[in-house]
Amino acid sequence: MIDFIWLALFLSGVATAMVTGRMPMVSSAILKGAESGVELCIGLIGAISLWMGLMHIAERAGAVAWLARKLKPVARRLFPSVPADHPAMGAILANMSANLLGIGNAATPLGLKAMEELQKLNPHPDRASDAMCTLLAVNTASITLIPTTVIAIRMQYHSAHPSAVVLTTLVASLIGTCAALVLDRLFRALSHRRQVR
């Protein structure tokens, strides 16, 4: 799958450049892309370290366990294959809470921690498990209460109602998340049927 996407992005790009005559731009884009990949990662080090440090404190203080107990009924339904007392469940719940609060910088490291724990439960280490796909679905269509970045930019552009976007975002992301979860279940059922055959 990833092989196909990667190749398709590359080849369609190069093919288009042949027609549009933008080959010089493409050739510099190759190196620029590599550079910005590294820049993104370096930029992430701070946020990831900060949240991993804070989550370590929260974990030792029992806060994550408390939050996990509160949200457990929801998560148990979403992730039936994850044992309720497994550390993966705690990380998933923390990731979901961060998404909900719109602290996007926190959601990623917590999501990565959840992936790490889910990988321990995964019988095929190079293949995504059901629970991993659900985690991804929840994350790509995250329910957002406070879209911090967008509000900040709206203020910068002198919006009279910078947070008018809160309500619309809640409605839109709620619909999006429901769609993601339904699609996740649908595709899961289809893929299992294929495996049985």
Add this chain to the structure above:
Amino acid sequence: MSEALAVISEWTLPLVVSLILVIGAWRRVPIYQTFVQGAKGGFSTAIRLIPHLVAMMVAVSVFRASGAMDGLVQLLDPVLTWLHVPAEVAPMGILRPITGQGSLAFMIDIFRKHGPDSHLGLLASTMQASSDTTLYILTVYFGSVGIYRFRYALAVGLMSDFVSVLASVFAVWLVSGMIQV
């Protein structure tokens, strides 16, 4: 209402950090030492992502620089127009799952042309805020644990992104019908 929400969004981060530190201190966790221990892992996690992100970013920037992205936008434009997604923000719906920075730049462009409080401005804001960069999340999350077979995760992500675009149009229509923004 709007000012209260702006204050909330500014206060969230400091309050969450303080709360975690206070709870830790209260439960007699050696907070500084524990923080440093946990934060140590941040470096290796980020470094582990580099090869994955380099691979994906190179492909995406080739796709954009060649004009193939613009072509795709043009190709899908009639469909989106038919679905009542205004032509001005249609490219944003396509950019959003591929590049968060790109769609953010597009949103700012709409703010400049139409203003953040216009119908289009609000729609662009909602689209940006209600979805996430699916391709990036997939690369980073699966990359961090070395998973190469994504199964149906990408299909689910992209299809729900499409639903999110339509949902944004619906949400803005709903809200601007109720209150005059």
